[in-house]
Amino acid sequence: MIQSKKKWSVQTISQEQAEEFAKTLQVDVLVAKLLLARGIDTELAAKEFLEMDASSVHDPFLFSDMQGAVERIHTAIERNEKILVYGDYDADGITSVTVLMETLTSLGATVSFKIPNRFEDGYGPSERLFRLAHEEGVSLLITVDNGISGVSQIALAKELGMDVILTDHHEAGEVIPNADFIIHPHLEENYPFSDLAGVGVSFKLAQALLGRIPEEYLYLVAIGTIADLVPLQGENRYFVKRGLELMRTKPTEAIRALASASGVELSDINEETVGFAFGPRINAVGRLGSADPGVHLFRSDSKEEAALYAKFLQDKNKERQSIVKSITDEAVAQVETGPLPSVLVVFQEDWNPGILGIVASRLVEKYTRPAIVLGIDLEKGIAKGSARSIEGFHLYQEIAKNRDIVPHFGGHPMAAGMTMSLDDLDEFVARMQAQGDEVLTQDHFIPRLTVDIPVELSEINVQSIESAAKLGPYGMGFAKPVYAVKGVEVKSFRKIGASSNHAKLEVTKDGHTLDVIGFYQGELVDQLAPMTSLTIAGDLQINEWNGRKKPQLMLEDAMSSDWQLFDVRGIRQLYRWLNQVPQGDAHYVAFHEETIAAYQDQLPERIVKSSELEPKHSSVVLLDMPAHEQQLDEIVTKSEWSRIFAHFFTPSEAFFDGLPSRDQFKWYYGFLMSKEKFALKEQGAQLARHKGWSEQTINFMSKVFFELDFVRIDNGHLVVNKESERRALTEAPSYQQQQQRIELEQVLLYAPYRELKQWFDAKRQHRS
Incomplete structure (x- = not known):
């Protein structure tokens, strides 16, 4: 049995x-x-979705304050007033600033921009920067x-005599x-879509101005x-797709x-490129210092200038990755000093x-x-940081x-994001954990996996995957689909990667x-x-290699209700397979005293005899050969083992003795x-050598004759009992x-794996 790591929610779609x-x-x-x-689920809805075009873009003047904002900006342009675009230091803020800078510049405005430095000014409007803007003549x-x-802060800007247009989401x-x-x-009643990003709101203002x-x-x-x-629905979906x-x-x-610095082909750019390659590099500059280079990159006209800024973003991203790893390690160490609270x-x-x-995202994951x-900033007496949550x-x-x-x-x-006084930090921690205890249950702490579509292996091919990809872009609100395939048989499996921490499987049905590729799922x-x-x-996904395309599944989770047979027959070096045995959840079973003596010091648990077995563990390790089949029957009927490890060591093998x-008997x-x-x-060994037999063969035939009363023992000598009745050799117990x-x-030692598995299957079915 293999337990899933996540709680699955599977939708059921009628095949018909x-x-x-x-x-x-x-x-x-x-x-x-x-x-x-x-x-x-209707033809009309599907066609609207599949054929989305610019008609999805709403009239920006549905915003109640849009007309007034546009008129004020045009007035400022006509009067040659100084305009300041004040943004934020993340990718959304940087692109928002760029959209308005480009728009206002194209209209002939006298415009500049400022982005707060998160270390000097923190998040949100900054009184320092607003005062500076006023000194620079911004109106x-x-x-x-x-x-x-x-x-x-906005009230201060107004007191200083500046007019303020606030756009946000x-x-x-x-x-x-x-x-x-x-x-x-x-805040709008008339605008039909509320999930715009900050750059989406800036774009609506640009649309209205132009x-x-x-x-x-x-x-x-x-x-x-x-x-x-933000959700990739409505206008957002069209914006991203186009x-x-x-x-x-x-x-x-x-x-x-950006593509060159990220190692991405232009023709391959998709939502994942932006989310995992472009986005982190754009965010990196604002995370470590001034975000201005991000705006300069997007406003670059020359190849050389753009390359310089992209290189700067790349270097900052590498620096950011190193810092993230260091702090994450320290944060994990803090978390694991005690019991897990509901809110970390x-x-x-x-x-x-x-x-x-x-x-914070890494901790949530x-x-x-x-x-x-x-x-913690002791000099300023503040605690400042970020938070991420779960459903x-x-x-x-x-x-x-x-x-x-x-x-x-x-x-x-x-x-x-938040900032608070150090004096209130302990109180804040206590309150948040108490609030978490009120809201969250143990069920919330189980990772969720929503499976969109159960599919058959026969439905998966290059064409179907390419067709499904065209339904993108995928993201928040329209997540990349998760597929489930039931009842596939594992054909081959191995660990891959330099550290052998990834899994590669081939499944069949x-x-x-x-x-199947499972990154960081080598276990x-x-x-x-x-x-x-x-x-x-x-x-x-589609794996393309040397011009050949092949479907593959990037594994999220796996489960199985099957019991499993681990074939470790003939592997004398225990270290080669003991790591597969669940520690603390396995019985090590021996049928012979000599096996216990030979193996006990090499195993992490006590070896038990088959007669001592209790069905309290999910795995059983069969260390040696039973004397007879009934001993195995007793073990199989003890419990429905999820794992059986078949080692079956034997010092001498009857199969080869034959x-x-x-x-020979005659x-x-x-x-x-x-x-x-x-x-x-005294003479048995000499006779064996003379005939080219083993001494065990002579001894065995002698025992059979004795059990059938063909011979008797007289003072250590075999003497033929000439009065004995004629009997078949098969009547002898030996x-x-x-x-x-x-x-x-x-069966147990020499049968192929499939036959051994079927033999155990039959035993389990007979038991039930």
């Missing part, structure tokens, strides 16, 4: 319905199943992706800043939208440089606040608990309950095969035995008849035992 839907849409059955699984301030909780608090115009999808859909900026919208993990197309077909110098809160002096969100990671624990709302001690915070249900190989029936779940032939009996008496002990032992060894 899927085939009918596929026929209607003229698509692959796999595609039809995925559409149905996502609730797209119109436009904030993008910078939060909506800076009530006092974060959770709004109870008090809204007194900006002149606010463009925020969560009076058209500025496609040339959609690649920026795609990057910010993917990186900020933006990715433009990156592949009409790349800017910035995209060319770790903190330490000099932790770089720029990467604490990543560390490892422990499936909300995680808050704070850096069921709304971070923003839970942190908001502590406004009295957390004056600065912002974020979403799943992610947040009804004549179809599939390669699965230790649990597998040939012929194991598995249910596997993961992402279907049974003497009838001619000659030996005639020999004894010709002798008045025969001294077996002959029967040797015959049974040979048959048993034929």
Whole structure:
């Protein structure tokens, strides 16, 4: 039996319905199943989804303050006023700034930008930077992706005489800043889509200012939208889909440089490229220092300039990776000093606040608990950091309950940032853990795996996978599909990778095969035995090598209700297979006293005799050969073992000793008849050498004759009993035992794996 690591939720799609839907849409059955699984179950809805175009983009003037904001900006341009675009230091903020900088510059505005330094200014609006902007003559301030909780900072900007246009998409608090115009999808009744990223809101302002859909900026919208993990639905879906197309077909110098630095082919750019290659590099600069180089990269006109900035982002990302690993190791060490609380809160002096969100994500992945990671600044007397959450624990709302001690915070249900006084840190930790205890149960701490589609191996091919890929982009709100295949047989399995920490399997069913790759799942190989029936779940991809395309499944999880036979027959070196035996959950069984004496010091557990066996463990290790089949029957009936390790060591093998032939018995009996008496002990070895037999053969035939009353022992000599009745050799107990032992060894020691497995299967079925 192999336990799944996650709690599966599997959708069931009718095969008949899927085939009918596929026929209607003229698509692959796999595609039809995925559409149905996502609730797209009518021809009209499917066509709208599959044929999404620019008609999905809404009128920006549905925002109630959009008209006023556009008029104020045009007035500023006409009057040559200084405009400042004030952004944020992550990928969403950097792309938001770039969209408006490019838009306003194209309209002839006198415009500059500022992005707060997270180490000097923290998250959100900065009074220091607002005062500096005022000193520089800025009269119109436009904030993008910078939060909506800076009530006092916006009030200061107004007091200084600047007009403020606030654009944002974060959770709004109870008090809204007194900006002149606010463009925020969560605060609108008339705008039909509320899940725009910060760059999406900036794009709507750009669209309104230009009076058209500025496609040339959609690649920026795609990057910010993917990186900020907002739902890929509605407008966002179109923005990302079209933006990715433009990156592949009409790349800017910035995209060319980013792709080169990331080792990505332009033609291969997709949502995963942005999420796992571009996004981390763009975020890295803001995490470690000034985010301005990110904006400069996207505004670069020359190949050389773009390459320089991309190289800078690449170097910062490498530095960021090193710091993340170091802090993650320290955070894990803190967590594991005691029992796991419902909410993890770790903190330490000099932790770089720029990467604490990543560390929090790593903790969530490892422990499936909300995680808050704070850096301590003793000089300023503050704790500052980031948090990530799990389903069921709304971070923003839970942190908001502590406004009295957390004056600065912002974020979403799943992610947040915060700053507080060190004096309140202990109180904050106690409160958050108490809130976690109220909201969360043990069920929340089990990782979840949502399986969209159970499929048959016969449905998986290159064409079906390529068709399903066209349903992308995948991301938040439209996750990459997870497929499950039930009842596949493991054909081969091995560990791969420099550290042997990955798994590679080949599975088969009804004549179809599939390669399976499990990154960081090398331990699965230790649990597998040939012929194991598995249910596997993961992402279907295409592996292309030397021009040949082949389907493969990237494994998320696996489980099996099958019992497993581990064939370790003939492997005398115990270290080669003992690591596969579950420690503390296995019985080591011996049928012979000499086996116990020989093996006990080499094993981690006490060896028990078959008669002492208790069904309290899930695995049993059969160290040696039973004397007869009934002994194994007794073990199989003791418990429904999930794992049986067959070692079956024997010092001498009856199969190779064999049974003497009838001619051998006939000659030996005639020999004894010709002798008045025969001294077996003294002359047996000499006779064996003369005949070219083993001494065991002579001894065995003598014992059979004695049991059949053909001979008697007289003062240590064999004497033929001439009055004995004629009897068959098979009537002798020794002959029967040797015959049974040979048959048993034929199965247990020399049968191929499949036959041995079937033999045990029959035993288990007979028991039930």
